[in-house]
Amino acid sequence: MPEASSVIFSFADNMKGELYARLWDAYDKLEYTERMMLAQRLGFCFDCRSTFYMDYDDLDEYGDPKKKPIKPMMYTDIATDHEYSSANTAHNKCEKALDKIRKAMKNLI
Numbered sequence: 715m716p717e718a719s720s721v722i723f724s725f726a727d728n729m730k731g732e733l734y735a736r737l738w739d740a741y742d743k744l745e746y747t748e749r750m751m752l753a754q755r756l757g758f759c760f761d762c763r764s765t766f767y768m769d770y771d772d773l774d775e776y777g778d779p780k781k782k783p784i785k786p787m788m789y790t791d792i793a794t795d796h797e798y799s800s801a802n803t804a805h806n807k808c809e810k811a812l813d814k815i816r817k818a819m820k821n822l823i
């Protein structure tokens with residue numbers, strides 16, 4: 715019989731996997747602009763979903779680019795990027811998108 719702690723860890727791992735899968739599922743159902751804005755606001759790559767990027771302007775002692783966390787964007791910058799007149803519009807759109815994700819996750823937890 716496996717130890718209780720390993721059972722709990724594997725349960726937690728499965729839960730985590732399931733939650734991530736549902737989360738990205740809900741994210742994928744958002745409109746293109748909503749997905750783009752959430753990536754900017756929360757600080758992850760729109761293409762590969764990584765929360766890091768390679769900084770080719772900042773090399774380590776081996777000449778390799780340093781891995782850095784993607785900085786979350788301010789609502790004002792997101793608004794400018796999407797040609798909205800105010801940061802508030804960007805804020806509201808992000809909140810609406812997050813609400814859709816919250817609703818999709820609600821029955822799970």
Ligand SMILES: [Zn+2]
Pocket residue numbers: 759760761762763764
């Ligand atoms: Zn990427």
